[in-house]
Amino acid sequence: MALLLHLTGIDEAGWAKGFGEAMPDYRVVTRDDSFDPAEIEYIFVWKPEPDAFAGMSNLKAILSLGAGVDALLEHPALPNVPVIRFVDEELTHCMSDYVISQVTMHQRLFTRYAAHQKAKVWRQLYPPASHEISVGIMGLGVLGTDAARKLKAIGFTVNGWSRSAKSIDGVEGFAGDARFNDFLAATDILVCLLPLTDETRGILNMQTFKALRTGRLVGGPVLINAARGGHQKEADIVAALNDGTLGAVSLDVFEVEPLPRTSPLWELDTCFITPHIAAISNEQSGVGYFSQIIADHQAGNGLRNIVDRGRGY
Numbered sequence: 001m002a003l004l005l006h007l008t009g010i011d012e013a014g015w016a017k018g019f020g021e022a023m024p025d026y027r028v029v030t031r032d033d034s035f036d037p038a039e040i041e042y043i044f045v046w047k048p049e050p051d052a053f054a055g056m057s058n059l060k061a062i063l064s065l066g067a068g069v070d071a072l073l074e075h076p077a078l079p080n081v082p083v084i085r086f087v088d089e090e091l092t093h094c095m096s097d098y099v100i101s102q103v104t105m106h107q108r109l110f111t112r113y114a115a116h117q118k119a120k121v122w123r124q125l126y127p128p129a130s131h132e133i134s135v136g137i138m139g140l141g142v143l144g145t146d147a148a149r150k151l152k153a154i155g156f157t158v159n160g161w162s163r164s165a166k167s168i169d170g171v172e173g174f175a176g177d178a179r180f181n182d183f184l185a186a187t188d189i190l191v192c193l194l195p196l197t198d199e200t201r202g203i204l205n206m207q208t209f210k211a212l213r214t215g216r217l218v219g220g221p222v223l224i225n226a227a228r229g230g231h232q233k234e235a236d237i238v239a240a241l242n243d244g245t246l247g248a249v250s251l252d253v254f255e256v257e258p259l260p261r262t263s264p265l266w267e268l269d270t271c272f273i274t275p276h277i278a279a280i281s282n283e284q285s286g287v288g289y290f291s292q293i294i295a296d297h298q299a300g301n302g303l304r305n306i307v308d309r310g311r312g313y
Helices: 012-022 089-107 110-119 142-153 177-185 206-210 234-243 283-298
Strands: 002-007 027-030 040-046 061-064 134-138 157-162 172-175 189-192 222-225 248-251 271-273
Touching: 002 012, 012 027, 012 283, 061 283, 089 110, 089 142, 089 189, 089 222, 089 248, 089 283, 134 142, 142 157, 157 177, 172 177, 206 234, 234 248
Parallel strands: 002 027, 002 040, 040 061, 134 157, 134 189, 157 172, 189 222, 222 248, 248 271
Antiparallel strands: none
16 A cells, blocks of 8 residues: 655655655655555645546545645545645744734834835834734634734734634634624734635625724735635735725735736735745655654544535635
8 A cells, every 4th residue: 555645846756755764664656656546545635636536446535735725625536535734833833924024014114114215215104012003813723823822922912713713812802704894893914814715715805904993004904815815806905005995915825826927916015925935835844744644544543634624624
């Protein structure tokens, strides 16, 4: 029996070498190797092709390289076996690094000073203290919870919104559709770390932006999206930046990636773009995580971090 690596656009050889060293007594194959699909017990995937799972009659689990599994769950031939999310301390740490960097950049008004520097303008704007700014985090899973705790530790007021009620020390929680507008009304900097589901697709829209609190940040409230491009309506973001509904945005994800050169987002001084690099799955930690999951499962223990297909995460 074997583990198959099916990683579109990623160096499979490097991952195969790592898994081979971590699991010397278990066969590891890539798509370039000769193998019988019926001998595949586990498949490690990123952007699987339409026929990725063909003939895998003994498949026990699908291991997802990405923390988000929305695209994988849309695969037309996804087998009815457990899908395992990548939960990794390094990835979580990197996402919090990104969120904190963008929150503090906007809180300290560097977005405004960048424009002033370009225009050679000396104008003293005094940023509010961190405790005067409320950061609202949409999504309180592993990533959102870590970011919330770290932002609270450096002085920000932090609110969280999630599908079901969550309890985090020092963070005010809002849950469900009934509390969404209350959450937005208490938010100056909105951070999206939601999973992408039918319910959350397009949630970053003009209606959402107009419900955010105003008056705390020069220029208006701020959006930070490091979750999925499917959460945002980019035409609404452009309109909101142009009419002052939003003061600035930081976007790491987009409706179409790479972001087309024709996108008006490139031209907006108050839009800060990064190319989907907020938190990258680390090869070393990924090998350690998934090889341990396989070893535990082979030893008769249960799988962990299984995706709830009904919820989409």
